[in-house]
Amino acid sequence: MDPVFKALADPTRRLLLDRLREHNGQTLGDLCGRLDMARQSATQHLDVLVRAGLVTVVRRGRERLHYLNPAPIHEIEERWISEFDKPRLQAISAIKNQAEEYAMTTETVPSYVYVTYIRASAEQVWQALTDADLTARYWGHANVSDWQPGSTWEHQRVDGSGAVDVVGRVVKAEPPTRLVITFEDSPDADREPSVVTFLAEPHQDIVRLTVTHENLPDREMLNGISSGWPAVLANLKSLLETGDVLPQAPWEMTSAHA
Incomplete structure (x- = not known):
């Protein structure tokens, strides 16, 4: 926690976090323009926030977008x-x-970004994201698809009902590092689907998994996934690192304290 408290102690870095909270996913130029700050100064402050894990950087083509974590x-x-x-x-x-x-x-509504580090290979993380049996273990739903670009995918309940709670299509599949899918929990609603990107970056014996959820329709969905993604990813991390999921479903604890 020391790097986090050190990062939060500086008013300029807190201001940077406030600006990202207001509008997530900004470039360095965006942040400098809004804060009337030299690029070198902004870079130094952002580096401290990144090292503390409070900000994560997502590359989008030639751009480096900064998101709150x-x-x-x-x-x-x-x-x-x-x-x-x-x-x-x-x-x-x-x-x-x-x-x-x-x-x-x-x-x-801002985008949502969550970063976690897992002791596993990128291939193991990819399998955990795309194997129906594995997703059923740590997510309580089976994610079913052939995971080819353009194909559909379904988030199917495993209670025997066959009910589907989320649908979408595969936008991009680059195993074992990048998977982009649309995410529709209300497919009958007259709105564009949100988009989820999984980015698995291997480093020796670990993987940094960044989950970005964009194009959210409203704050109700933002609040829901802000509780849901940490619970799901904690269960995934436990499964890959220990061979088993957490002893209790973490999303049940979230709802119990809501």
Whole structure:
């Protein structure tokens, strides 16, 4: 936690985080323009935030896009806040969020980015993302597809009902490092589907897995995936590193404390 607290101690770095919270996925030029800051200064501050895990960089062609990574803040909340005064703080947060949503009803919904590190190979991570039996173990749903670009995929329940909760199509498949899919949890809704990108970057005995969820329709979905993705990816990480999923489904714990 030391690098995280060090990064948060500087007001300029907190301002950079605020700007990314308002509009996620900005280039260095975007951030410098909004903050009237020299590129060298912004780069130095962003490097500190990246080393602390508070910001992650996603390459998009020649661009380097900067995204907030909520994982370190979530760890701080779990370690120092949730066990002490969570109910009262949740009530205060709910009032604050309601006021902000009322005042910013036209605000663009930001993209969601989550980064985790897994002791596994990129091939193992790819298999975990695309094998129906493995996804059924750590996700509670089987992700079914041939995973070829243009093909459809389904997020099927494993309770014997055969029900499908999410559908989409495969936009890009570059095994074992990149998978891009559309994600439609309400396919009958008159809106463009959101898009999920899985990027597995191997480094010796580990893989950095970055999950980017873009084109979100509203804050309700943002709030839902902000709880859902960390739970699913924690279960995936446990399965690959220990051979078994977590003893309890982590998304059930999330809903129990909502």
